[in-house]
Amino acid sequence: MTTELVVDVKNQVQQALAEVEKRNISNVFFVACGGSSAIMYPSKYVIDREAKVLDAHLFSANEFIHRNHAKLGSGSLVILCSHSGTTPETVEAAKFARSKGALAVSLTNEEGSPLALASDVVLKYQWGEEANAFTTNYSVLYQLVFGLLKVVENNEKASIVEESLENLQNVYEKAAALYQSKAEAFGQDYKDEKIIYTMASGVNYGVAYSYAICILMEMQWVHSHAIHAGEYFHGPFEIMDKETPFIILLGLDETRPLEERALEFSKRYGKKLVVLDAKDFDFTGVAEEVQGYIAPLVLNYVLRKYADQLAEARNHPLSKRRYMWTVEY
Amino acid sequence: MTTELVVDVKNQVQQALAEVEKRNISNVFFVACGGSSAIMYPSKYVIDREAKVLDAHLFSANEFIHRNHAKLGSGSLVILCSHSGTTPETVEAAKFARSKGALAVSLTNEEGSPLALASDVVLKYQWGEEANAFTTNYSVLYQLVFGLLKVVENNEKASIVEESLENLQNVYEKAAALYQSKAEAFGQDYKDEKIIYTMASGVNYGVAYSYAICILMEMQWVHSHAIHAGEYFHGPFEIMDKETPFIILLGLDETRPLEERALEFSKRYGKKLVVLDAKDFDFTGVAEEVQGYIAPLVLNYVLRKYADQLAEARNHPLSKRRYMWTVEY
Incomplete structure (x- = not known):
């Protein structure tokens, strides 16, 4: 893989974590639909096992909006994902999250997409046969999640996860x-x-x-x-x-x-x-x-x-x- | 329905809530298998929407044990259910919960069952064609959950839920x-x-x-x-x-x-x-x-x-x- 892309992914994740550090994050909502939701299940497992402070919740985007979880607020990080960035429910979920004061960080393959525009921070991932695993959706999400655990509660696995993903x-x-x-x-x-x-x-x-x-x-x-x-x-x-x-x-x-x-x-x-x-x-x-x-x-x-x-x-x-x-x- | 059974159910729920009041409960785990797990989904929805303090988690019993959620501890209420009270994974889950210092409250149709014996508090529910809805599993669980919301964070729906269930x-x-x-x-x-x-x-x-x-x-x-x-x-x-x-x-x-x-x-x-x-x-x-x-x-x-x-x-x-x-x- 090109060093440039690796550096770019790491920089993007650092930008998201810089926004996390500005806030007092106490919970995480994983919000997407279908296959983009499925890639988030392992991250919920990670937080369930690792986090002494953070709570993790996972909902299909439209359920997230209508369920209207009482804990969603300015202490929330909402992580969203849509490959094209056009999934209507997920775009709405990003807007809904921000209307509640939450930090909305989105993963997408399309930087200029509606989801990207509706979010506070965008993480562009690579896709397809030629993409290196380190730059793809699962990996970028894990970098974000383990980085979050490091920033919020000094969990020490972030660097070994990053190395492993490389x-x-x-x-x-x-x-x-x-x-x-x-x-x-x-x-x-x-x-x-x-x-x-x-x-x-x-x-x-x-x-x-x-x-x-x-x-x-x-x-x-x-x-x-x-x-x-x-x-x-x-x-x-x-x-x-x-x-x-x-x-x-x-x-x-x-x-x-x-x-x-x-x-x-x-x-x-x-x-x-x-x-x-x-x-x-x-x-x-x-x-x-x-x-x-x-x-x-x-x-x-x-x-x-x-x-x-x-x-x-x-x-x-x-x-x-x-x-x-x-x-x- | 007989007044006796109604009073009995209410007394049982009050006993469980009295144990809750002795502790500083901050989260709830709904733990069971199959159909007994399914009856808990609505209760998670209720807590997600209503609770300003409590967090709710729901796991199949064996997943609950092996996932070993980092937040399970003395501030946890673990609500379990097994009709016969013999489901091995759920009995193990009750023991596991208590080994972590959590309060284990079990719903079952069998008061002397292994699950009942492995729990801090037992709520016996009625079953079958002749049982009145107020005394059955869904209703007893809702009485417990809304009672919990009242005790822990002054949610006011408990009494209207109880009346409605009657x-x-x-x-x-x-x-x-x-x-x-x-x-x-x-x-x-x-x-x-x-x-x-x-x-x-x-x-x-x-x-x-x-x-x-x-x-x-x-x-x-x-x-x-x-x-x-x-x-x-x-x-x-x-x-x-x-x-x-x-x-x-x-x-x-x-x-x-x-x-x-x-x-x-x-x-x-x-x-x-x-x-x-x-x-x-x-x-x-x-x-x-x-x-x-x-x-x-x-x-x-x-x-x-x-x-x-x-x-x-x-x-x-x-x-x-x-x-x-x-x-x-």
């Missing part, structure tokens, strides 16, 4: 290469399925959610649902049988035992199981103490290859839509 | 009677469906979640997923077509516009739509300012009739299980 692209590529043949087999083996569930827990749940609603439902018109691996045993597992496909994620965070238990049960009664295990990945360059937090980013990257293969095998491009970009709603 | 059974019965023929039609019209989605937002989302994972997946082995009405437009709506059934809930809370928008879109492109609208219900006896909070309880009650009818039409009893009560897990 080495992430290499981890991505090795993991994708390792799972390439499995991704291809997934495309072939599951191309005729009408429903595919995903399952995970803890810091990885958002990745399962994103794959269910964005890849399978939105981009492939395949029925899906992200099942929480702990909730699985309290209802959802009754639909498990040899015909029902499940993508099961295993991370490296503290909730891994939940995912392992769900996998173990599924192996006894299911047959169509697609397992991605972060233990298989080579995390060289990522500090061991934050590998649990970084694992969902790698799982998400590898899953994208599974999406590509499924789309190709089904002859249904990931960009195909019935309603989005097509009808008013 | 009149709830009548609302339930009228709503169920009003929707009886629709419930019967649902059973007949949808008995052969392989997948049925549910959708709602705000205070009603937990009811949609419960119906998806407990009624459809667990008790009927029908594929399902509770879609958030705001997230719908950011992925899930692409699977909407004339063949795909959706149960859409409309409540009376502040997020109703999200549900209305989702319904409006669904009517344009879908055909198999089952709509339950709380505006149809007669809320006489329930104070207008808390009808939004009470609506999910009524929607849930009416939906149970839809479950009964579906089970009958499918000749698949709601008590039938493949794994629960049958195999080890």
Whole structure:
């Protein structure tokens, strides 16, 4: 990656943190829709586990506005995200947040977009095949969140997370290469399925959610649902049988035992199981103490290859839509 | 209902609140699994909107333990629920909460159960066809939550909520009677469906979640997923077509516009739509300012009739299980 882009991302994050330092921030709201919301789930997990002072809340943008959380105010940092910066609910949420006196920091790929204009600080992230992991949405968000924890309550993980993220692209590529043949087999083996569930827990749940609603439902018109691996045993597992496909994620965070238990049960009664295990990945360059937090980013990257293969095998491009970009709603 | 039971429920709640008053409670964790977790979603909505001091968190019991939220401590009230009081993860969660110095208050139908024994305070609720709404799980939980808001921060809704809950059974019965023929039609019209989605937002989302994972997946082995009405437009709506059934809930809370928008879109492109609208219900006896909070309880009650009818039409009893009560897990 170019040094210029790395420096630019770091400078942007520092600008956001400079605004945080001017205020007395006591809580964080993660606000976005769909896939942009899903990338925020790991950050809520991080704050839940790490923060002695800050509270974290996560809402879909329109729910955020209408729920009107009583704690939203001048002590709030509202972190928003929209790739195009045009998602109407998220733009409105930024305006709503600022009307309450909150600091609105937005991640987007489009600097001049309505979301960028509606926010106090804008963090532009890179996107696509050529982008280095350090400059992409998940990474920029983690830099912001760990920077926030440092600024507000002297949490010391920010620098090791930053260093780890600088080495992430290499981890991505090795993991994708390792799972390439499995991704291809997934495309072939599951191309005729009408429903595919995903399952995970803890810091990885958002990745399962994103794959269910964005890849399978939105981009492939395949029925899906992200099942929480702990909730699985309290209802959802009754639909498990040899015909029902499940993508099961295993991370490296503290909730891994939940995912392992769900996998173990599924192996006894299911047959169509697609397992991605972060233990298989080579995390060289990522500090061991934050590998649990970084694992969902790698799982998400590898899953994208599974999406590509499924789309190709089904002859249904990931960009195909019935309603989005097509009808008013 | 017998005056004795009403007095008993009120006394139990007062005992829990007396324990709250002895401590300096700053946050609440709602901790349970599956259907017992789902009944807590409305309470989180209430605290999010009403509380100036208290923070609310909601986790599946095993996630709660392993996530190990940094704010869990002596200033925490942990509210747990398990019908039988034997759910292992929830019993462990009560022990974990107390090991952190938190106050553990449990709702259960079984006073001498492991969960009851592992908790500081036990609230026994009534259950089944003969139980009056005031004495059942949702109502007892609301009495506790609004009582908490009163004790900790002088919120004034507790007494009107209590009064409204005393009149709830009548609302339930009228709503169920009003929707009886629709419930019967649902059973007949949808008995052969392989997948049925549910959708709602705000205070009603937990009811949609419960119906998806407990009624459809667990008790009927029908594929399902509770879609958030705001997230719908950011992925899930692409699977909407004339063949795909959706149960859409409309409540009376502040997020109703999200549900209305989702319904409006669904009517344009879908055909198999089952709509339950709380505006149809007669809320006489329930104070207008808390009808939004009470609506999910009524929607849930009416939906149970839809479950009964579906089970009958499918000749698949709601008590039938493949794994629960049958195999080890």
